[in-house]
Amino acid sequence: MTDSAPVRFLDRTTPPHIATLVLLTGTASMSMTMFLPSLPNMASWFQAEYWIVQLSVSLYLAVNGLLQIVVGPISDRYGRRPVILASLVLFVLATLGTLAAPTIELFLFFRMCQSVVVAALVLSRAAVRDMHGPERAASMIGYVTMGMALVPMIAPMVGGALDAMFGWQASFVFMLVFALAVLALSWSDLGETATNRPASFRAQFAQYPELLSSRRFWGYCAAAAFASGVFFAFLGGAPFVGAQVYGLSAAALGVYFGFPAVGYALGNFLSGRYSVRLGINRMVFYGAAICLGGLLAMGASILSGLNHPAVFFGFFFFTGIGNGMLLPNATSGMLSVRPRLAGSASGLGGAITIGGGAALSALAxxxxxxxxxxxxxxxxxxxxxxxxxxxxxxxxxxERTLGL
Known part of the structure; x- marks a missing residue:
């Protein structure tokens, strides 16, 4: 595929429409964040300690990371479309399992199974890279994830409200219905973009040393992994801080979770607008600096006596902006090191990112x-x-001193 490839909505013989890619990535994001305001109530429901219920975040992320290692190579070999469709079907079945689980152990098992939806996130990015060059891909990934950011911004709010009205299970019912709708849309619109495929898995894995030996690839992976680690630590710890330190209800937690999501949407917009003009490295740098600056300002504010939930959650707006600028560009950098291995690079880079996030979430x-x-x-x-x-x-x- 090239930049000139025609796109016709609901025509699966052409590349997918951007709206389809936004909803695919949004499905994966929603499954990660929608139920977070319900974690304290879920602990009471299952009569389990908070840290055990919190494993629904960290275990999900761990399995998510492992799956990304497999998803990328499989999609490079067999195509983006069949892998995405299969992952959505399995996600629907796993969500039914979470609703039927009578114990926390079975719930956690089906929650880990839900992580298969990561294919929608990984392969949507790979599809963008299939269709566009590096800077244009960074811009398009920024727009895709800007739209995706609307889902995690709204999802915790909706999840908190649903919890207040119907209980924690309502969030998973919502995920089920949403995933079924996206599956129908993907079946109709998701054209194949991986046209240059390796002849075999052996030929594909033979190219891996070339990718893994690239320090530039590892540099982009590390930048993305550590930046994502900030977000995943937030996912693992913020529900506890909100409920135990600030005494917030599930509905209030859902509202406060909107601060980083709004910032992330703005950062994605800036990425889509300026990545081509400024280049991916400068965008990653600016994003990392804004993320760190927001956290330092938050710490200084709390030390000065402004220890209020609006301060704690409000400064995550800047963390969201930074990650929204950094992640699309770092991702494009990973995928551009060896374009013919875009799916594998997306999967491996995502596995490193998510694996580190799972560890930080559990640590928090x-x-x-x-x-x-x-x-x-x-x-x-x-x-x-x-x-x-x-x-x-x-x-x-x-790049400046060695040209690499």
Whole structure:
């Protein structure tokens, strides 16, 4: 596919419409965030400790990361369309399982099965790279994820309201209906974009050393992984901080979760608008700097006595802006190192990103205990944001001094 490839909506013989890619990525994002305001209530329902129920986030992310290693190569070999459609079908079945689970153990099992929907996220990005060059792909990924950001912005609000009215199960019913609608749309519109496929898995894996030996690839992966680690630590710890430190209800938590999502949408808009003009490295750098600056400002505000939920959650607006600028461009950088391995690079890079996020999410859940306040979470996020900034500075240094 090229930039000139025609796109006709609801015609699966042409590349997918951007709206379809937005909804595919939104489905994966919604499954990660919609039920977060319900975590404290789910702990009461299953009569389990919070850290056990919080595993529905960290275990989901861990399996999500492992699946990305497999999803990319399979889609490079067999195509984006069949893998995405299969993942949506399996996600629907797993969601039914979460609703029927009588114990926390079975719920966590089906929750891990839900992670198969990651194929929708990984392969939507790979499809964009199939159709466009590096800078244009970064711009398009920015627009796709800007639209996607509307889902995680609204999803916790909707999830919190549904929890208040019908209980925590209502969020999973909503996910089920949404996924069925996106499956129908994808069947009608999702044309294949991976036209240059390896002859075999052996031929494909033979090219892996070339990808894995690229320091530029690892630099972009590290920048994305650490920046995402800030977000995933937030997912793992913010529900506890909101409920235990600030005494927020599920509905109020859902509203406060909108701050980073609004920032992420704005960052994605900026990425779509300026990536071609400024280049992917500078956009990643600016994003990392804004993310770190927002967290440092939050810490300074809390130290000065402004310890209020509007302060704690409000400064995540800037973290969202930074990640919205950084992630589309770092992703495009990963995929552009070896364009013929775009699916594999997206999967491997995503696995590294999500795997680190799962660890940080679990760490945040383990360190946050009654009386700890928000500080364990804030320290984790500041450290990972600083590491993200160092990673892209390394990539820029190599490019400037070595031309690599």
């Amino acid at each position: 859940g383990a360190l946050l205990v009654p009386g700890s306040g928000p500080w364990p979470l804030l320290v984790i996020m500041i450290a990972t944001a600083f590491a993200s900034l160092l990673s892209i500075l390394y990539v820029m240094w190599r």
